[in-house]
Amino acid sequence: MKFSIAILFLLLTPVLWSQAPAIEVSVSKTTVEEGEIFTYQIIANQDCPVTAPDFGELEVVGGPEKGYSSSSYTVNNVTTKQNQYSLTFYLRAPKKGTYSIPPASMKCKLKKVNSGDAVTIKVVAGGNPGNNSSQQNTSNGNYYLKITTDKNSVYVGEPFLLTLKFYSVKKPTQIESIEDGNASGIWRKDLNPNRLNYTMTQETIRGLKYYVLELKQELCIAERAGKIIIDPYYASLIHSQDIFTSVREDGTSNSLTIDVKKLPVETPSDFNGLIGRFDLVHEIDKTSLTQGQSFELNIRITGTGNFNAFDEPKLSMPAGFTLVDPEVTDETEVTTSGLRGSINYKFIVTANEPGDFEVQPFGFSYFDLSSKSMKQLSTEKFTVHVEKGDENHGAVYKGQKVIDIENTDIHFIHDKPNADVNLNDFVFGSLPYLTLVTVPPVLVFLVMLLRRKKQNISPEDKAESTKKGARKTAQKSLSQALQLLKSGDDKGALKLLQNTLITYLMAKLNLSLSNLSLKSITTELEHKKAPTQVMLELSHVWKKIEMAQYAPITSQNLGDTIRETQKLVDQLDENI
């Protein structure tokens, strides 16, 4: 029994000694200004599901951010470890008053624990007049973002402005990014979407000098009645701390609530939401025309207001007229007082039938903001006279209709046969085809082989080939030398004779020009076992040619020498 109790005690010890689940909350400030952001943190000692309280009218602008930390300490050799799990919310009070945040709760192992009493936040009036929501708090209070509006309460369709400004005690040097806050139920347009230059001013707020940078200005037009909430904007800017260090300052602005009212008057049926001040002009280029001709009708709306709500005019034309979609010229621009300018609709109307036709006026109503009353604008009624036209002269435009084809039968037969195909007479694969396709490349290939063979001939073979042709070449040249001699050109004949003999001997004995001398030739001939008589003959001829270069020689002697050389060449060719 004792043993069982001991075991049970040991088993339960971790449970008994483990921490009991606990949860507590804290806020960064209990008294804040209107629009100031503060933190609300829930801290638990165990990682159990936490239920955040209902923050009521307090806006949650950030979070929840999860956090975890652990610490351990030893007392009397007993080490205790503590874990902390946190959830951080960023809250903002939209208006002054007292707000109560109920306790948070945590459910751990079927046990629910609460954080204790509710937290009370006192919100006092902000220090910045002119907006319905004050400044955005930041991490250190040295900078913040603020959006303001020129009107907190507007009629549906009435334009108002939103301005985003950045306040910082440090002079910002660069804008990194700007992100618009979400808002539904409004049409909005940046007044300066391609802005490159930003104006910076300085303001003293609560004793601190701030650089104020206007980041964005938007024209907004409410499209529905009720409360419209514009969520905080985000911006990120950089300032230089020193020449090496840049510091990023980013954050979110306050949010805005715009009260959008319904129009204070009854709206007529031709009112489609236009608010502002408008004027309507119409022009027609001709009221008398021939059947098939067209006239141009321009409707121009000018003024200031919510042009974005304007729909394309619906013209009511009499039967016998065809109206095509108008050409729209939008010349409106976004200004601080709304959309200002004009929109022109150019209609081309074609008369299809002859006769006199009355074109009914076009009009619409708008709400005049200055007088807070409805105003009606209308074009004038006009009559168009259409003469009967020549049916063969000019086409009558009757609009276009999609051609609807109904395939209910096969297409008709063809009346001309094309060329017959003989299935037994395909060119591809036939003998003539194969011949014509293969023979030309094969021939080219053979040519290539022959050429390559010729190019790849060895120096020995080349020398042998030259050797074989040497005699023939030499005899030919010697005959030419004789011809020269006959023509009286002794000098030319002698030169040709000398060159011929040298060339022949170089080719025949495989000698280079630098090695060519009577001695080297004789040695080579001895080596080749040439008859002595031939060598003597060569020596004789060689010397005669050498002599002829220095001493005058008669034509007769030169002729004899050439003929002797001819004989010598023949003898050498036979014996070597």
Add this chain to the structure above:
Amino acid sequence: MKTSKILYCLLFAVCASTALRAQNLFTEGNDYYAQEHYKTAAKSYEEYLDSAHQNSEVYYNLGNAYYKSKRIGLAIWAYERALKLDPRNEDAKFNLEFVNLQTEDKIEQPDPALSEWLKRLLYGPQTNLWAYVSIASSLIFSLIILVFILTRSRRIRNMSMMGGMLFGLLFAVSTLTAYFHKEAVLDNSEAIIVSEKAEVRLSPLDKANISFELHEGAKVKVLQQNDSWTQIEVNGNSGWVQEEELKRI
């Protein structure tokens, strides 16, 4: 010499009379068709096509005559033949699609978009065109290579190198196209069921069990022939049908 001249004259006369006869049959068929004598028109077209001479337009007209005679199986077959010979025959394509909608059996066909597009692009009614292109490109290619071998001018060598590559490529493409075109025209591995109802049996025997039934106009793949029986495959199922119940495309 005289004999050969006479032979040439005779040969020419025979050819001319054959061509004239064919033209007459075509006109005759068209006349019958216009008079709504569709069966007689079909006979004229059939007679035209009896010879080895095939003609896409004649097959197209024959398909029309068959369709008007309520023989949709034969009509589909004729349109298929027309398209085989000339894939660019738009009317045949339209009529084939139109008549196919009237068949009973749903036949799964592989998506032919790309192959159809290629066929229409490359295969025209001139079945030998690509073979001639192949011959011409081979000759030009050879000449260019010869110039490349023989010339020493760097400029001409560069130009001939480019030209050689171009015509070499053309030769390869045209040869392949000519081959595939011929194969496509001569291929008869597909057939159309032309009888009103064809019983597809498990084996080529009269007593064999019926596997499934096909109806007029169904397009099948021919696997093999066994006497008067043809083994076919359709939608992944195969079986045997009597030869006269189908007509090869």
